[in-house]
Amino acid sequence: MSKLAPILLCCDLDRTLIPNGNAEESPEARPRLARFCAHPAVELVFVSGRDLQLVLDGIDEWSLPQPDYIIGDVGTTIYAPRSQAGHGDGDWVHWPAWTDQIAPAWNGLMHDDVTHIFADISAIRPQETVKQGAFKASYYVDRQSNQEVLDAELHGRLWRNGVDARLVWSLDEAADVLLLDVLPTSASKLHAIEFLIQHLSFDESRAIFAGDSGNDLHALGSHINGVLVANADPAVKARARELVRAGALEDTLYLAQGGLFGMNGNYAAGVLEGVVHYLPETREYMTLAQDSCEAPG
Structure with missing residues (x-):
């Protein structure tokens, strides 16, 4: 099996990773996501309307994997762990460079x-x-x-x-x-993701954004590989289709349908489904992670 190249997985929280909508969650979805995100090639970014503390509360409440970066407040803030910012372990550091970029508007x-x-x-x-x-x-x-x-x-x-x-x-x-x-105007989930891709010198073709709602549409209708989880509102799905058609970007939008590993495509299941759609080689790693988890000790 070949080595997995770096992946930048950017995920909305509420009703995307966090199953707090009306749809049913596949029980194995979040554990599967956590095992996949534990792979050293995966850089996980939470992209949320929540502020930093509410993001951290959500991680604890819903047993989410620890992200490598947090884009909060609908793209108006970016945080990195202190360890990545050269400040030792623990806590999160706000990036003032992003504030300097958006404030003039x-x-x-x-x-x-x-x-x-x-x-x-x-x-x-x-x-x-x-x-x-x-x-x-x-x-x-x-x-x-x-x-x-x-x-x-x-x-x-x-x-x-x-x-x-x-x-x-x-x-x-x-x-x-x-x-x-x-x-x-210069601040959005999309702009913050683009800023992060540039800062990390990331291969944009291996960056994926998953969301479900209206405040995700700017990113979902863009050149970034986008995933709409199956539980997204039909109106959001329709608008996302319109946006990518208008920009001739149909290849950068995937609507989760369910079926991957027997899951229903809602929430984290849809995120994983989208990752496999854009990066088919990840399916093997997800399967191996599941098999190792189920193997007798």
Whole structure:
């Protein structure tokens, strides 16, 4: 068996690796993922809307493998372990170089300034403090709101204040509520992944991003190999297909169907299925890892 070349596996958390949606999880999916990610060739990156502490809480609560890097706050923060940053073991270090790259889009403004601009709009409600970031203003949105009109009003206010921002819409299916993240235009999950690929001098063809929701669409519709887990909302699947067709990038989107190792394609099972789709040689390593686990001691 040939040596496995380096792989950069970037995964969203909620309803992608973390099975906190309405769909059923294959019981063996997360253990299989953990064994695969233990291979020294695999660099694991969590790419989440959560802040650092909520990511770490999720790792503990759901027994997820330890990542090599964390992209948090919908792409507005990047963290590396202190050991990789030359600071000894334990804890995580924020990369200020990424902040320096995204901050100019907000023209000197930060979270509190942006929320002040929107303070009188009743259709949006600020999310909890723990879900906010220095360059991330997050809101709950009334489902009855006209999203197109609201989007135009928000963009107009930002433009008049010299703020170059990206509005990212998604749906929390469990709570049945629309979510809105206001970010610098230069910040997104995709941009942060690209920054990491460049920083690590990684082979882009062996980088994979897996997600499930609206705030993953920018990356899923891009040149990066993308995986939509089977439990993703049908509307997200349809929009992702539209994006790759528009960019002639059909080869960089895979929709998990289920069937790999008898699993259903939801959550971590879909992530593994996508990895095998893009990198077929990984199937043998996943099988060997499973066999060694099941062998009698």
